[in-house]
Amino acid sequence: MSTVYDVTTWSVPGNPALTCYTDIGAVINSIIADIKAQQPGQASKPGAAIYVPPGDYPLRTRVVVDVSYLTIRGSGHGFTSSSIRYNAGSTASWHEIWPGGSRIRVENTDGRSEAFLVARTGDPRLSSVVFSNFCLDGVGFTPHQNSYRNGKVGIRVDTANDAFRVEGMGFVYLEQALVVRDADALSVSGNFIAECGSCVELVGSGQASKVTDNLIGAGYVGFSVFAEGHEGLLVTGNNVFPRGRSLVHFKNTNRSSISANRFHGFYPGLIDFEGTNRENLISGNHFRREAEPWAPMQPYGNGKDDLYGVVHLRGDANMVSGNLFVYNVPTAKIAPSGATPTVVLVASGADNRLSDNSFAANVAVKAVVLDASTTGTKVLDSATAAQFQSYTSNYTLRPTP
Template structure:
């Protein structure tokens, strides 16, 4: 009987998986393709990675649907803390663990896993139902802020796709952890991403992606979540730390709710290039001063930056605690929410606690903005008369 369940440690590959797990997984995929040869006989397969330390010298290329690659735990260990500690000789562990893949490319490529199918989707179909679950992808060595860093990418999906899942994964020391182009109903949940440049990137276009219950701890040169031309993303229940930056470009009807957001830098959520009808609600924004130096955004850009129509920012808690000397430009009043442009944006029942004279700012190109219990009169700076304010008492 033809198998559909593989174990990298027992598969009869040309090399040991501990020497080059990338080559072994490619050989397993070739075996799957040799056994599943017709349109009606391609159920896919499971590739299991038992706990262990595996080197990846060869990029894995996936061009089949319904493939699950799974391990037995995300195995994250902070490489930055290890590297910043002068003496680790008494530590019990100095490597990430569980099902741990060390990306040590010798084939001249950037990606550990590349998902790509040749041919136009209308002619050959989309890739469907691929799952990455419960293992660790480790870039081994890098330096802050990890962009460009070591140029390594954990998983890169470059073909149109449907119903992919990234669950329980660990990522460390990568320039980009997960890049998914052309995503339809893609789910990212319960992942632990830290000490990477960008955690999740959805370039090109996507629809109804779900980003939930993740730890995303990215540095200041990249993004926690980046999406362009997106429709209906749900970003909820995440803990996003260090340099929280959710940037949605020309993205509509997305929901960002119930997240714990902490950053040492401005621009925690940015809706740009006409992003419209989005909801930002029930999040806790905490802006502090700490590790890292960035000139990408100054404190006039806003923790929330809006340039689009009919967006709602409601029932959020803003906790701002930055020493005056840490504000850029020097002497400026930091902006919490900037409505840089667009019509009919709605700010309601947002709570502000700050150690400095923070502002909610309306630029001159904004129109018909409604502000309800989201700023005291002294906290509003309007460069337009086209707004309505019910001030916080």
């Protein structure tokens, strides 16, 4: 029994005319059916690997992954900037114009939104599914190529899962690149996820997962990294670039770390906390807030103004330490007009701590602002007296000399 399948050599039973060059989605579904037929025993299900060689493959039928221990892998993430192509005056002299490597074009003429839906009811939960080293290309956005909208999802994991890996992938021009529900020990690492409406969305709940060493850039309609109800999440070592409406968004997420990332954003709220978030660490990051420089994208934004903060903190016992914040927005582009921008806004919560943060700005800023509802905030060497503003008397301040 072979447990390694090649999409280019697989013959769909009863339909030899169907190939990976006509619909790779239907071919992979056929392979998964064969895996299940070949491994019916409860005690012996080693899983399998499905190989996608370098090439160009249309996906017209959604793939449903409902087996554990399955690896779907290619030989090249194939990422290239579709935005540059679509906004170029001419590509006639270019060497190539489309993503390459092991490229799957997400066409979804079956009416489904996902390229890959990973889901299974019953026990145990799905485990050890791997997506590795191929490209999911949404091809184009509607109604225009800068809208970040086309209804397409690269990978949606919709039931509880354990020890999944998404590594070395390329995602481009999808409204949602990766959506994972109820993850345990998920690894999202070493991917190119850019020019998508949203890049990484961890929804429902999760624990002990990581989003590390990725190159990520969402559109103004969505998130670069979103996490809901998570415990012990690491967001570390990523290079996150514009223009996501927030670069990291935590919602009711606790005891997690945002560390050693480079964040570059065009809108307020690069880091945005929603709900109640406890005991999180934001440390050792490099933040740069600028204005949108490219004329076609200047009409768009995330709806927040410069009083919202580069970091918008909500929750208790969080720590913001050892970060470098650079604010470089022309005075004419600060909103509301005439306002002094806020870098870190502690919008709610108790016993938060800010220490040893550094700030550089082209205009006067409020490095730290405390909302009236906050209590017990400690601000140590993270703002000069002139850069600090509080609407509560319940705080400790040791101003930066």
